Amino acid sequence: MEIFFVLFLSLLITVHGIAEYGVHDKIAMLGELESFDTYEEDEVEDFEMPSWTSTNSAHVLVNVDSFGAAGDGTSDDTQAFLSAWKQACSMQKSVLLVPEGRRYLVNATRFEGPCAGRLVVQIDGTVVAPGEPNDWDPKFSRSWLNFHNLTSVLFQGKGVIDGSGSKWWAASCKKNKTNPCKGAPTALTIESSSSIRVKGLTIQNSQQMHFVISHCDSVRVSNVLVSSPEDSPNTDGIHITGSTNVALLDCKIGTGDDCVSIVNASSSIKMKKIYCGPGHGISIGSLGKDNSTGIVTKVVLSGAFIRGASNGLRIKTWQGGSGYVKAVRFENVMMEDVANPIIIDQFYCDSPNACGNQSTAVQISQVMYRNITGTTKSKEAMKFACSDSVPCRNIVLSNIDLHKKDGTAETYCNSVTGFGFGTINPSADCLTSNDKDYSNPDDMKISQLGESIEDHIVHTEL
Known part of the structure; x- marks a missing residue:
């Protein structure tokens, strides 16, 4: 097909008389553009998921509730998430589970790798950020949920990551020029990582950017929904920086940036x-x-x-x-x-x-x-x-x-x-x-x- 396209284009350019533009050079240039193609859907691999009820499962289930998470949307579940992360990260083929039907309030946190291998982060419930900018930890002024130095990790589920961004937007100088201009956190950041898969999650109402992929290699994002109001300032949907081999498939994004x-x-x-x-x-x-x-x-x-x-x-x-x-x-x-x-x-x-x-x-x-x-x-x-x-x-x-x-x-x-x-x-x-x-x-x-x-x-x- 590529050869046919280039031959057809050569004929077309000749017929339309654009020879002075350097036909052979331009055909070579177009051939280079054609050589880089989009990936197919099966490139977004699913990791083998465990059965929660199977006694023979090779995966270890690590439920944040087992570490004291209240899941009521008002109690601070940060420490429970960190403790669950520490255990899941240290074990081969573990699944960190955020159960459905519950709402977990988590403060700004950095989840460090490397992990033992083939970790699955299964988010089926809602993870919500504190909504008050004045109470935000200044140590994490530009990030909320930050995952660092990971390899071969799958983030998936039908859950929601909610940045509770309304008060941050109201404080922006782009909403009100009398406000001081300052930055705000990104809801989800994955940085300095490789072989990452993100599938099925909803990321909404971020304080600023929703999902940042920073200094990563081989990241596949599929069936992700990103949502915030049209007038929310600087709320980029998916932001890619310093990264290679990133693929986005079947994503629906509506934001203010x-x-x-x-x-x-x-x-x-x-x-x-x-x-x-x-x-x-x-x-x-x-x-x-x-x-x-x-x-x-x-x-x-x-x-x-x-x-x-x-x-x-x-x-x-x-x-x-x-x-x-x-x-x-x-x-x-x-x-x-x-x-x-x-x-x-x-x-x-x-x-x-x-x-x-x-x-x-x-x-x-x-x-x-x-x-x-x-x-x-x-x-x-x-x-x-x-x-x-x-x-x-x-x-x-x-x-x-x-x-x-x-x-x-x-x-x-x-x-x-x-x-x-x-x-x-x-x-x-x-x-x-x-x-x-x-x-x-x-x-x-x-x-x-x-x-x-x-x-x-x-x-x-x-």
């Missing part, structure tokens, strides 16, 4: 069957803040429905940064009443003060948008606002059909080169083909960033 955000030092990110809305869309970035270096590469989204979001497919970078975003493919996406269905914004400025023009930028290249359909709320259905000093290169459009219900949709371009084939609506004639020789972003690798690079694991409020 990005449904998915992918930031610095992240590579090989695959997404399939994502529902997004409300929120700020599926975003790469922001990158390059405070003249920092940002690298994101090999990202593919195949299959999404984005409804009522302020953005659809977004790449956002601050001026003054460095690094690159490269090898990205967005395909098979349906939009409904999205304000900015396709947007690259190299002038991102989430600041109360104006951001001045700068001579450097994070380079954006080899980005494909294919089979993108639906409706836009804004006139500019496609917007490529790229840096004059470091333009966007090799932007490819294929079978785009975006309409404005009450007017004519348009495409905006600034300092962007690329081409399209198939249906392109609205027209993208503003994409130019006069490539220039800019510095090669491949000279910099993700591995060179190291731990010293500030990768903005959490939002820092204005």
Whole structure:
């Protein structure tokens, strides 16, 4: 199929007379974009689950209730959870059970690994955070439930992780400009871990970000629901930073910020069957803040429905940064009443003060948008606002059909080169083909960033 696609594209480009754009180079580039594919559903493996009633089960059941958890939603069950974690983590093939039908109040806590192996965290009840920001332990100012240094752990269940975020949102300077600007906790963080599976959980009403995957390798997230009100500030759904080989499948996300955000030092990110809305869309970035270096590469989204979001497919970078975003493919996406269905914004400025023009930028290249359909709320259905000093290169459009219900949709371009084939609506004639020789972003690798690079694991409020 790939060979047929490349041969067909070669013929199509020749017929449409875009030979001056470097046909052979572009076919090679498109072949590279095609070579990175989404994963199939069976890649999200289920660990063998024990039978709770079998006397021959090889798994050891560790119930938080056995360690004194009250499960009444008002008693502090933190110590019971820590004690249960300590025992489950120390034993092979153990299951840490949070029983259904109960509500457990747990304060900010760090659950440390490594564990003995093949641990299952079975959350069937509700875990709820304290709702009063003034009582929050300052030692955990930016996290609530933090899992660190784990290998081969499955988090699953039909339960709920509830951040009780309403008072945190009310205290945000984005809700009320008279409030001081400060950060808030992330509900669930998994960091410095590998071979992690997360399946079936609901994460809701986080104080700030809902689910952060930080400095991890090989993470599979499936059938996860993330939910908070549309006006809840900085409540990203799933935030990926410094991580590789992350897959998201069949996730439904509606929040007050990005449904998915992918930031610095992240590579090989695959997404399939994502529902997004409300929120700020599926975003790469922001990158390059405070003249920092940002690298994101090999990202593919195949299959999404984005409804009522302020953005659809977004790449956002601050001026003054460095690094690159490269090898990205967005395909098979349906939009409904999205304000900015396709947007690259190299002038991102989430600041109360104006951001001045700068001579450097994070380079954006080899980005494909294919089979993108639906409706836009804004006139500019496609917007490529790229840096004059470091333009966007090799932007490819294929079978785009975006309409404005009450007017004519348009495409905006600034300092962007690329081409399209198939249906392109609205027209993208503003994409130019006069490539220039800019510095090669491949000279910099993700591995060179190291731990010293500030990768903005959490939002820092204005």
